Amino acid sequence: MNLPFIGRLPVRWKITGAIMATTVVVLMGAYTGFVILDTTTFRQELLRDRKGFAETTASNVAAALSFGDQETIDSNLARLASVSDVQAAYVIDDLGSLRGTFRSNLVPPDEVREPVSLPVGQEAGAPLRGAFAIQTPIIVDDEVIGALQMRISSERLQQRIEHYRRLAGIVLLFAFAVAWILARVVASMVTTQVARLNNAVTHVREERDYGLRVPVVGRDELGRLAENFNAMIGEIAQRDATLEETVQERTEQLFLTTEKAKAASRAKSEFLANMSHEIRTPMNGMLGMTELLLKTEMSARQRDLANVIMSSGASLVTIINDILDFSKIEAGKFQLIDAPFNLREAIEDVMCIVASSAEEKGLELIVRYDPALPEGYIGDGGRIRQVITNLVGNAVKFTEGGSIRVDVEGHAQGGHAKLRIGVTDTGIGIAKDKLERIFEKFEQGDGSSVKKY
Amino acid sequence: MLVPIRIDRGREPLRCLLGALAVMLGLSPGVAAATEPADTVIAIARFTVWPDDIDYGLSFRMCLRHDDPAIASFLDHRGTMIQGRPMSLHSVKPSRFGAEPCHAAFFSSGLADRAIIQKIGRRPVLTVSAQPGFARAGGVVEIADPDAEDRLVVSDATLGRHPLQLRAPLLEVAGRVAE
Numbered sequence: 001m002n003l004p005f006i007g008r009l010p011v012r013w014k015i016t017g018a019i020m021a022t023t024v025v026v027l028m029g030a031y032t033g034f035v036i037l038d039t040t041t042f043r044q045e046l047l048r049d050r051k052g053f054a055e056t057t058a059s060n061v062a063a064a065l066s067f068g069d070q071e072t073i074d075s076n077l078a079r080l081a082s083v084s085d086v087q088a089a090y091v092i093d094d095l096g097s098l099r100g101t102f103r104s105n106l107v108p109p110d111e112v113r114e115p116v117s118l119p120v121g122q123e124a125g126a127p128l129r130g131a132f133a134i135q136t137p138i139i140v141d142d143e144v145i146g147a148l149q150m151r152i153s154s155e156r157l158q159q160r161i162e163h164y165r166r167l168a169g170i171v172l173l174f175a176f177a178v179a180w181i182l183a184r185v186v187a188s189m190v191t192t193q194v195a196r197l198n199n200a201v202t203h204v205r206e207e208r209d210y211g212l213r214v215p216v217v218g219r220d221e222l223g224r225l226a227e228n229f230n231a232m233i234g235e236i237a238q239r240d241a242t243l244e245e246t247v248q249e250r251t252e253q254l255f256l257t258t259e260k261a262k263a264a265s266r267a268k269s270e271f272l273a274n275m276s277h278e279i280r281t282p283m284n285g286m287l288g289m290t291e292l293l294l295k296t297e298m299s300a301r302q303r304d305l306a307n308v309i310m311s312s313g314a315s316l317v318t319i320i321n322d323i324l325d326f327s328k329i330e331a332g333k334f335q336l337i338d339a340p341f342n343l344r345e346a347i348e349d350v351m352c353i354v355a356s357s358a359e360e361k362g363l364e365l366i367v368r369y370d371p372a373l374p375e376g377y378i379g380d381g382g383r384i385r386q387v388i389t390n391l392v393g394n395a396v397k398f399t400e401g402g403s404i405r406v407d408v409e410g411h412a413q414g415g416h417a418k419l420r421i422g423v424t425d426t427g428i429g430i431a432k433d434k435l436e437r438i439f440e441k442f443e444q445g446d447g448s449s450v451k452k453y
Numbered sequence: 454m455l456v457p458i459r460i461d462r463g464r465e466p467l468r469c470l471l472g473a474l475a476v477m478l479g480l481s482p483g484v485a486a487a488t489e490p491a492d493t494v495i496a497i498a499r500f501t502v503w504p505d506d507i508d509y510g511l512s513f514r515m516c517l518r519h520d521d522p523a524i525a526s527f528l529d530h531r532g533t534m535i536q537g538r539p540m541s542l543h544s545v546k547p548s549r550f551g552a553e554p555c556h557a558a559f560f561s562s563g564l565a566d567r568a569i570i571q572k573i574g575r576r577p578v579l580t581v582s583a584q585p586g587f588a589r590a591g592g593v594v595e596i597a598d599p600d601a602e603d604r605l606v607v608s609d610a611t612l613g614r615h616p617l618q619l620r621a622p623l624l625e626v627a628g629r630v631a632e
Contacts, residue, residue, distance in 0.1 A: 059622065060621075060622050060625070061622070062500075062622050063496075063500050063620070063622035063623040063625065063626050064622065064625065064626050066496040066499070066500075067493070067496060067604045067605065067626050068604070069604060069626040072625050072626045140496075140499045140500070141499035141534070141535060141536060141537075142534070142537065143499075143534070
């Protein structure tokens with residue numbers, strides 16, 4: 001049953017309503033039961049008592065009825081005038097003929113003044129308007145010779161019922177009063193503590209005041225609820241205090257660790273930068289001397305050896321430059337330069353660098369440069385060449401057959417250009433789940449492929 | 454249930470004649486307003502209490518003089534239950550009254566002579582008669598004239614020393630006479 005109106009009522013009103021309804025229903029039910037029982041008992045006793053008079057009278061008129069003594073019949077019936085509630089009495093013979101009549105002035109004039117039809121041979125009764133009809137047989141020597149019928153007024157019963165009906169209003173008011181007082185007391189016993197808890201919860205939620213405690217009243221469920229609330233708030237406060245200390249401690253630890261790591265990284269970068277710089281200087285000297293040596297007269301064997309020194313040194317310088325760039329990046333000192341460069345030539349240079357390796361593997365190198373795009377730009381052409389070189393170099397490295405294609409697309413407008421340079425190969429490719437990791441430091445697509453290639 | 458009846462054979466034609474006369478007059482048995490002698494006696498018997506120690510067998514013994522013409526009105530009532538026993542009709546010679554066991558004895562007017570009443574004496578026999586002065590002579594119940602104020606007449610003196618008891622409702626409808 002969905003009663004939203006009741007659902008919105010405060011608990012105090014719900015308890016009050018429930019107790020009042022229960023009390024009033026029970027009290028009125030008990031009152032109704034009492035009234036029914038009392039009136040039924042009164043009616044039964046009234047009829048039983050008057051039936052005794054009827055039986056006595058029936059016995060007394062038996063001989064008179066047998067011998068047709070009308071005077072005795074009438075005198076016996078007339079004695080019933082002194083019996084309260086008896087409005088009329090009739091003597092009926094075994095053939096149903098009326099043999100004697102008594103009527104008091106209590107019989108209303110508009111009521112039936114004749115006996116009602118009831119079986120003569122047995123005790124019977126019938127309800128009348130404002131009265132009851134009871135009949136008892138007149139028996140002589142086990143033989144039914146007639147019946148005596150009495151009309152018993154139900155006025156006293158009606159008065160009694162009317163009295164109870166009037167009293168019902170008073171009882172109802174009394175029930176309401178008692179139920180109201182009872183309900184208010186019980187409701188306040190429950191709702192006061194609940195309201196106190198509710199206010200405390202609201203206060204704690206809004207003010208974050210975990211030091212608040214509610215008074216514990218009684219040892220019932222509400223008392224235990226208050227105790228548990230206080231205990232819970234205490235535990236939360238203690239947990240918060242511990243958590244705050246832990247967070248502060250961990251934050252300090254993290255800060256120290258981070259600072260140490262940063263210091264170590266800076267030291268490493270500085271070390272690498274210094275070392276690279278220190279190494280590059282003698283290497284340049286060595287390369288310069290080797291270049292001068294190659295300009296002198298040497299045997300073929302000596303020239304080959306000098307060329308090896310030259311190429312190895314150049315490679316070493318390239319590695320050192322890369323390390324130096326990495327150190328600059330980590331140290332935040334890496335800077336791109338703005339200088340004119342020819343993008344098309346830079347790409348062709350890269351293709352020339354990898355041409356020999358591609359030729360060895362039978363790979364076709366393709367460059368598709370959008371003719372609508374200009375060739376000259378201002379930017380860090382060296383870094384662009386370096387990126388393309390790395391991508392194309394990797395493509396050659398991980399492609400066993402087919403082709404490697406470099407696409408240059410985009411648009412230039414108003415002195416600015418937005419380019420897209422794509423390197424596509426027909427190699428092993430990169431798994432989808434590895435795509436996000438390939439731009440991480442020291443990450444490669446597949447460890448097994450790295451070993452293979 | 455058939456009940457034996459002893460009838461004086463010499464009086465049988467008269468009995469039949471009286472019975473036929475009763476039927477012709479339309480006198481039928483009935484509880485209400487008993488007018489026939491038999492009805493009246495039976496009604497009186499039903500308001501009478503006999504001593505517990507008498508034992509006349511299983512039937513209610515109704516006795517009449519063998520020469521009583523009212524015997525015809527009793528014939529149709531044979532077997533009628535009185536005091537829980539079926540009525541049996543007995544014709545008794547006047548000399549045998551007091552010796553024959555009877556619960557009740559009826560005498561038509563003129564047949565209840567003082568000698569018979571004396572013979573019955575204080576035996577527990579309900580004596581009933583329509584003979585004027587019967588109660589005064591020691592009879593238990595005298596049936597008065599239908600036009601009289603009281604239909605029945607009893608003598609308190611007789612009842613006071615008689616072993617039978619009449620119930621109060623009966624006494625209420627009965628007139629009193631001095632012995």
